[in-house]
Amino acid sequence: MSQPLTHPLHTIQKERAIIFILAALQFLHVLDFVIMMPLGPVFMESFNIDAAAFGLLVSSYSISAGVFGLIGALFLDTFDRKLSLLVLFFGFSFGTFLCAFANSYVFLLIARVIAGGFGGMIGATVLSIIGDIIPVFRRGTATGVVMGSFSVASVVGVPFGLELAERFGWHFPFLSLGIAGFLILPLGYKLLPSIRYHLDSDIKVKQSQVKSLLLVLKKKEHFPPFIFMVFLMFGGFTVIPFLSPFLVSNVGLSTKQIPYIYFFGGLVTFFTSRYIGKLADRFGKFIIYQIVTVLAIIPVILVVTMTKTALPMILVITTIFMVFVSGRMVPAFAMVTSAVEPRIRGSFMSVNSAIQQIASGAASYVAGLILYQNADKQFVNYELVGMISVLSLLFSVYLAKKIKISG
Template sequence: MNKEKLLLWTLAAINFIHIVDFMILMPLGPQLMRVFEISPREFGLLVSSYTFSAGASSFFGAFFLDRFDRKRILLWVYIGFSIATLGCALSPNYHILLFARVISGFFGGLTSALILAIIGDVIPDSRRGRAMGLVMAAFSLASVLGVPLGLFLASLSDWHTPFYILTGLSVVSLGMIIKFIPNITDHLNKEIEKPRPVEVVKRVTGNSNQMRAIALSVMMMFGQFMIIPFLSPYNVANVGFTEMQLTYIYIAGGAFTIFTSPWVGRLSDKYGKLKVFTIFMALNVIPIGIITHLGITPVPLVLIITTMFFVTSNGRYVPAAAIITGTARPENRGSFLSFNSAIQQLAAGLASLIAGLIIGESATGQLTNFNLVGYLAIFFSLLCIPLARRVKVVS
């Protein structure tokens, strides 16, 4: 296996752990709402606290990411992330878990931007879609293996267990970073004098193309994170799933996307990132519309719909990530991607929070107004298509 593949597999492993850490809380929602006796609004805050914190740390990271070796920064971020994940595992109640998620989000917020910056620095544009597809396949693996296994273990013991396992995997991934990721310093030689924080802000916000890319990220987050955090609670409360049956959703969805993610990357390189993005984004609104209107439904039918949701969600993200990464040149790619990650995380948190305020709970325990949330998610998703056409790749 050549060095490029080892680097990409390492980034995929890091991405896998980071995604599971973020995702596992959402399918644990029914259990957490029962154990801690919290409302949809409080659960929405638990989800959004991570993303708000991640957004803040990503914003702060924009001021130093391009000043140092990518490997060194990634190591420090991941050490902090590992310690914070252990803190989540040890949390005894809702308020301490909320605090631990804030700390975890603070360190985890830089991870996505660093992964994209490393791919942008090391992989040329002609192969970047394929590389992005491989690394983003970690989302599928997290869905098909990480989240279902975490849910299964949580159902056998309690919700703490997945976080203990993630802590152990984080330690292993630190060893992979040390061994397989080289020092990446070429970007340091492209600007002799590094800009001050205010100049970094002006450079990113003054670039209309990059601001359109950031706006695209925001719309994509609103189209997804008004739905995703409440997918599991809604399926348990309204559709008739048991907490154990939730694992089927992630196994089925992940099993398909683990193969379709690299395939979408190849399609993006062959037919164009914009064309592939447009197709998958248009297809994505179909399962959103169906999912948010379901009542008691047979499990196989629900799995078909949720699998389509996972496949089209992942399919739109792979080309979009490549498009957005390509709007920045190497010398300020870290700064831009950190800003984009910050805004993306803040948008995801805001979307979850707004959805939590809209969704109610009936006297029988069913969730209400999820259909209204679905209409909003479809609106924001469709806005992404004309917006993506105005984003230009420059590097």
């Protein structure tokens, strides 16, 4: 049996360096997406758009990511994963750079589609690399570190991005992200090893690219993780995109106070995500997912039913919300990553990522259709959106039982 890498990892230090660069790339990728949510009030005012139009702005990235993710499933397993990741990240950085020069709603919408087309495949490639080079008994921890990029993006990226938007306009966060993306590419080229385990002749099945995709789609063992991913996304992305606009319009937060939400939420989840990953490795990924998801229902209900509330209490509720709603992703992705054999992991993760992105985009868009603003500019029906989230969370626990671990 061949080693997992053409140049095997000899030390934990090399493994940590790889995890570091994957987390850094994921950080920029995640920040590009999450910065859209706190900028919601700014976009709605700048372009004079309603909740449905903003929902489309958020979902356009995700739906584009899903569509191109399916295309990526046709070829990602035929290239060195290092090459795939760097090319995808270049295209993503270019799309983000275009966002900085958008002078209209339509231009920004198109730029988000381009960024999403490339960005949607980054997550699948990163998780495939983790699945290929990290032993299964450390995979939950590694996934927790990479998923912790959401926390770092919230603690550092979102407040800094919102400060740039406050001082220089909403274009500047995207300009900074685009430049940072181009600058980190050489570091990724240096630190990432060639990853060709899935291409080794003694394990690779000679087949066409279409057959590779069909193999992923026709295996009955893959259906549960795919359906699971739909409800995993609806459990969070019905509520998350409109959190900032809701807090400003209904709860009384000012736009300048929004960074506190992401700072404290991200700061706490930076530690809890890693801890949840370790718990998943120790006690089992399903049992930890089950516990965290059931606990997530409480803050979801508290968030969507909030009225005028003091800032300290808002921070407590939203921080708990982020801890559990984002924390369930760690055991969830560790389960899904391990639900496929290595030779088709890239195609599987591309399809899975496509489903994830389309589902999150659909959740955002559906929520935007349900929500509307009354004469006082307050959002109506957020609690109904929250009910969809709760039902999705509960059903995802049932579906998680059906996922079989392959390796």
